[in-house]
Amino acid sequence: MSKPNFGGLDWIKFIAAVLVVANHTGPLLTYSGTADFLISNLLTRIAVPVFFMTAGFLFFRKLTDDPRKNRQALRGYMLKTGKLYAIAILLYIPLNIYTGYFSDSFTPYSLFKDIVFDGTFYHLWYLPALLLGLPITVLLYRKLSLKGMLAAAGCLYVAGLLGDSYYGLIQGSNGIVHAYDGMFTVFDFTRNGLFYAPVYLALGALAAKGKPPARTPFANAVLFAGSLGLMFAEGSLLHAAGMPRHDSMYVFALPATYFLFHWAMQWKVRSGKTFREWRVWIYILHPIAIVLVRGAAEATNLEGLFIANSLFHFAAVCLLSVGMAAAAVWLIAISRKFRPARALSSRLS
Known part of the structure; x- marks a missing residue:
């Protein structure tokens, strides 16, 4: 084979x-401020979802019906990612010092928040998100069907949307706002391993374990372009309405990432x-x-x-x-x- x-x-x-x-x-x-907004604030928002979906695909395709081997695979992946995260944390200590990270606001609790959720430098949040999101997705995979896993991860994503690009929708509800304000004392953003990562990891698991979609490369390219266009419209409308608290999470980023992934799987290229x-x-x-x-x-x-x-x-x-x-x-x-x-x-x- x-x-x-x-x-x-x-x-x-x-x-x-x-x-x-x-x-x-x-x-x-x-x-052009408008062109840069479309590139830097919208197009770039499918980058990390691509990382998560490919990580989910490559991890879940290795899982078997043997729970012991699956646990070993998860431990090995977590250990490898954890080592990379530890190296990255150490690499950025000099810049942390330069930027004033270890100022009066630095506490053991703030360090805990950053290591577990936010990252100790602005881009490192991806690694703790992967370390938290993968076990959550694996648990959903063990307990639910593929569709159930995706639905549960989708619910987490919806909750994350309300703390991110759709934050304006909950502004009139004091109870919900207070609940999110409470969560924001634990982490700074909902684009983390609890709300953001699982749905893309689950999409990767679906690609690994589900039936491959029967679409041509052209069809996947068109569907990706259409989804991306809708994401551009979504992001533009949300920003015009002043909705976002942060702007990492969009509804149409899901289909855009999904179709881009399957299109890339069909590319006849070497690496x-x-x-x-x-x-x-x-x-x-x-x-x-x-x-x-x-x-x-x-x-x-x-x-x-x-x-x-x-x-x-x-x-x-x-x-x-x-x-x-x-x-x-x-x-x-x-x-x-x-x-x-x-x-x-x-x-x-």
């Missing part, structure tokens, strides 16, 4: 990582392990690249080109992020080569 080709998923995750950079740099802001690992490190390292680009521009008096010009700033951050990611992957590969030698040396000593 031939090994399945998931090159399309690797490419779409790479594109999603670039979209995350766009979300944090505003590439078109210099030229490799190294390229796959680049995507992870682009995501983790790009805020450092933003700081380095700004610092270098100020040191060389090129602020007008690489800071004031948003498109050049975005391009420079992308290039530096890719370079830093490649270096990180290379260093990790080198360290792996020395591990067997160290292990053998310790056994012989």
Whole structure:
């Protein structure tokens, strides 16, 4: 049996990582506020859902009817992700110090909130969301049918919407607002592992365990484009009405992510392990690249080109992020080569 080709998923995750950079740099802001809003505030909102759905697909496709092996798979995945999160936390301690993270407002409780829900730097929330959302989704998968799992995760997502882009809908209900205000003392946003991640992980589980949809690549592309257009309209209307408390969660992000995923599964492209690992490190390292680009521009008096010009700033951050990611992957590969030698040396000593 031939090994399945998931090159399309690797490419779409790479594109999603670039979209995350766009979300944090505003590439078109210099030229058009409206165009930048559509790119940086709306299009980029399908990036993290793509990460979650592909993570769910790749994890759940490995599950079997053996509960013991499934528990081992979950523990292994959580341990691997937890190690990555710990490394990321340590990497950002210098920037945390620089930005005043450890100020008077820093407490053991605020640290707990950040580690479990919000991330210790603004982009790191994805990793605790995955660490919390995956066990929740696995529990739903064990207890419910595929449709039931998706429905339960969808209910969590609806609750999250009301604390995010649809927050304005509950403004007239003091009881509900107070309930959400109480939740916001535990976490800053509902785009977290409790409300946001499970539905996309469940969509990935459905893709892994359900019957594959019989659609052509063209059909998936058209459905993705239509869903994305509806998400653009949804986001624009919500912002015009002043609804969002935050703007990470949209209803039409669900079908847009779903159809994009299945379209990417049909791409006849190749990738490799190294390229796959680049995507992870682009995501983790790009805020450092933003700081380095700004610092270098100020040191060389090129602020007008690489800071004031948003498109050049975005391009420079992308290039530096890719370079830093490649270096990180290379260093990790080198360290792996020395591990067997160290292990053998310790056994012989």
